[in-house]
Amino acid sequence: MTDVTSGVLEIITKKKRVDKPTVELSDRLEDLGLESLDAVEMIFDLEEKFDIEIPYNANTNNPRTEFDTVAAVVKAVQAIVDKKESKAS
Amino acid sequence: MHRVVITGLGAVTPLGHTVAEYWSNLKQGKSGLGPISSAVVQPDDLQPLTQKVVAEVKEFDPLKHFEERDLPTLDRVSQFAVVAAREAIAQAGITFDMPLSLRTACIIGTGVGGQTTHDDCMRRIYYERKTRAYPFTIPKLMVNAPASQITMICGLRGPAFAIASACASATHAIGVAFHMVRSGMVDCAVTGGTEACITFATVRGWEGMRVMAPDACRPFSIDRKGLILGEGGACLVLETLEHAKARGASMIAEIAGFGMTADAGDLTAPDEGGMSRAMEGALKDGGLKPQDIQYVNAHGTGTAANDTTETKALHLAFGNRAKKLAVSSTKSMIGHALGAAGALEFVAAVMAVHDDIAPPTIGYLGRDPSCDLDYVPNEARTMPITAAISNSFAFGGLNAVLAVKKFS
Numbered sequence: 001m002t003d004v005t006s007g008v009l010e011i012i013t014k015k016k017r018v019d020k021p022t023v024e025l026s027d028r029l030e031d032l033g034l035e036s037l038d039a040v041e042m043i044f045d046l047e048e049k050f051d052i053e054i055p056y057n058a059n060t061n062n063p064r065t066e067f068d069t070v071a072a073v074v075k076a077v078q079a080i081v082d083k084k085e086s087k088a089s
Numbered sequence: 090m091h092r093v094v095i096t097g098l099g100a101v102t103p104l105g106h107t108v109a110e111y112w113s114n115l116k117q118g119k120s121g122l123g124p125i126s127s128a129v130v131q132p133d134d135l136q137p138l139t140q141k142v143v144a145e146v147k148e149f150d151p152l153k154h155f156e157e158r159d160l161p162t163l164d165r166v167s168q169f170a171v172v173a174a175r176e177a178i179a180q181a182g183i184t185f186d187m188p189l190s191l192r193t194a195c196i197i198g199t200g201v202g203g204q205t206t207h208d209d210c211m212r213r214i215y216y217e218r219k220t221r222a223y224p225f226t227i228p229k230l231m232v233n234a235p236a237s238q239i240t241m242i243c244g245l246r247g248p249a250f251a252i253a254s255a256c257a258s259a260t261h262a263i264g265v266a267f268h269m270v271r272s273g274m275v276d277c278a279v280t281g282g283t284e285a286c287i288t289f290a291t292v293r294g295w296e297g298m299r300v301m302a303p304d305a306c307r308p309f310s311i312d313r314k315g316l317i318l319g320e321g322g323a324c325l326v327l328e329t330l331e332h333a334k335a336r337g338a339s340m341i342a343e344i345a346g347f348g349m350t351a352d353a354g355d356l357t358a359p360d361e362g363g364m365s366r367a368m369e370g371a372l373k374d375g376g377l378k379p380q381d382i383q384y385v386n387a388h389g390t391g392t393a394a395n396d397t398t399e400t401k402a403l404h405l406a407f408g409n410r411a412k413k414l415a416v417s418s419t420k421s422m423i424g425h426a427l428g429a430a431g432a433l434e435f436v437a438a439v440m441a442v443h444d445d446i447a448p449p450t451i452g453y454l455g456r457d458p459s460c461d462l463d464y465v466p467n468e469a470r471t472m473p474i475t476a477a478i479s480n481s482f483a484f485g486g487l488n489a490v491l492a493v494k495k496f497s
Contacts, residue, residue: 037357040299058299059315059393 004050004078011045012070025071029063032070039063046073052080093270094333094340094496096183097326099176099281100436101169103144103319103423107176111433112440114422115448116469121423122305122317123147130208131289132216138292140301144319144424145287162225163238164203169322169429170235170283171242178243178279181326181338185244185277194278195240195249196266197324198258200428202251203230204286211290235283235322247275253428256388257349258282259323260431260481260489264347266327267491276332282432283322292318298357300392306425307452308389308418309396309460316390319424323432325439340496342439345476346375352486359395359482364388364402367488371478372406375492379410382492384447384477386438387464389418390425397459399480415447415472417465422451431481435491438479442493445474 005025013023017033034042036058043054054076067073100107103121104114114121121144128145131137146169151160154172163171178185185193201207206229213219228234233251240249248269252262259282266280295301295318302314333340348370352363372379388399396418404411419437426433441447446469453466476494483489 037355040297043299044297056299057301057303057314059302059313059391 002078004081005074007049008046008070008074008077011042011049012073015042023070025069025074027070028068029070034063036063046077050077050081052077052084054080091271091273091329091331093267093327093344094330095325095342095344095439096328096333096338096340097177097179097181098341098436098439099173099180100321100323100433101146101149101172102321102433103146106146106149106172108436112437115419115437116446118449118451118468119422120451125287129287129289138289139296140292142304142317143287144317146321162229164206164229164234165285166199166203166283167235167238169285170197170281170324171238173281173283173322173324174239174243174279177324177326183277183326183336189277190244190246192276193245193247194266194269194275194280195236195245195247196252196262196278196280197236197239198252198254198260198262198282198428198431199232199235200253200255200258200284201286202232203234204291205288206230208288208290239279243279245279254487254489255483255485256425256427256430257481257483257487257489258428258431260435260479260491261349263325263432263435264349264489264491267344267347270327270329273329276329278327279324280327281322281324282429284427284429285320286427287318287320302391305452306391306421307454308387308391308421308450309400309457309464310453311455311457313391313393313396315392316420317424319420319426321423321426321429321433323429323436325436342442342493343496344491345377345494346371346373346492347490348374349489352488354486356486357484359398360486361398361401361405363486363488364399364480364482365405367490368402368406368478368480371490371492377476377492379407381476382478383415383472383474384438384441385414385416386434386441386477386479387416387418388480388482389420389450391418391420395482399482400460400462403462411462414462415465415470416462417448417450419448431479431489435479438477439493442474442477442495446471447474
């Protein structure tokens, strides 16, 4: 498991609002009970953890479609982390 | 119960430092939005703000209004309040001699008080690692500072305090002052709201909420992207009708009713039930029926959630009359002045009733299917307006609505 995958799983596990012992990559955020305010908090936690900027406007972005599943969040964060690392090297 | 009339108005806004200038620019659909000015301290070794656009009060020179020796105790938020109060009092043509001074209230809304002073102090202590704070830091930043400064500078000795309910602060303040005058507790009130919190750290805080538009505020429109932060202050002089008549004052309009509710739901998500109950409350308090209202100065922040929910609430409160209303958001021109918003917007609603002109919602690009009312898009409209309401809905689920009607 990559650092990004385990980091995302850890953050989403903390934010979920349903009684489910483990969070899977295939889980949908909606099914985990994550609401729009939770999405804003989750994005903050991800930015802090990976020291990245995730462009997100609560008025125009829809977490339910753009970050439909946990895997989609991992993919999005990984892309931003990779971009940052390629810039740094 | 006394009838309560408005005899003076004052405003310091992103569209001018007097009511005449402000109202003229609102009618012309001018925008007060622009880049964050250099007056906002942005430490150059910190990552610059992502948000570039705000609605500032531009070219406001405190020395035009105050002695230099008085400025160390006057935060920008108090300066706006005092300048607006003086304008309103001058228009009312009233002097607060004894005993009127004792029977005049001063109720001023603000969201956060002296935020510039607070920001300066925190930067000085934590960032510059200075060992001393400026001597008047505390009485300058306190939330009641604007109300207290008005009482001291204008000589008001009756009930005076601040009301803080975030974006509904000013509307709550005016509503409470209205009820105090109506009940006969006081003969007169100076009331309104003020805010000046466009600082580096506060804008950062708002960036964290992810609700700001990058460029323009487009309430109720398709492709709206959120709110734009604003600032300013506005005040009104309220009097019992008997008091105003006895001194031969000219009446600008009459406050009819005030309604307020709490959603008891979500901290930030708006609720059409709480909103509509506040509107219905204002109508009932003023003995008005939905068909008596022609104009609504909406809360209309330009966020996806507010505008859709406020539209639903207008349908709930006005039923089949909702589609006949002219509903506009002046935030499209002056941004969201938070604790001052209700006062700036109530002044616009009072002038709309006075002049029979509905100010526009500018930046309107087209119809959003979830916002299906008449939003007076892009151009002001001359139309008969005998009564209007002004909506304010705050984070924390606190709702306040004022109703104003022509004086006759």
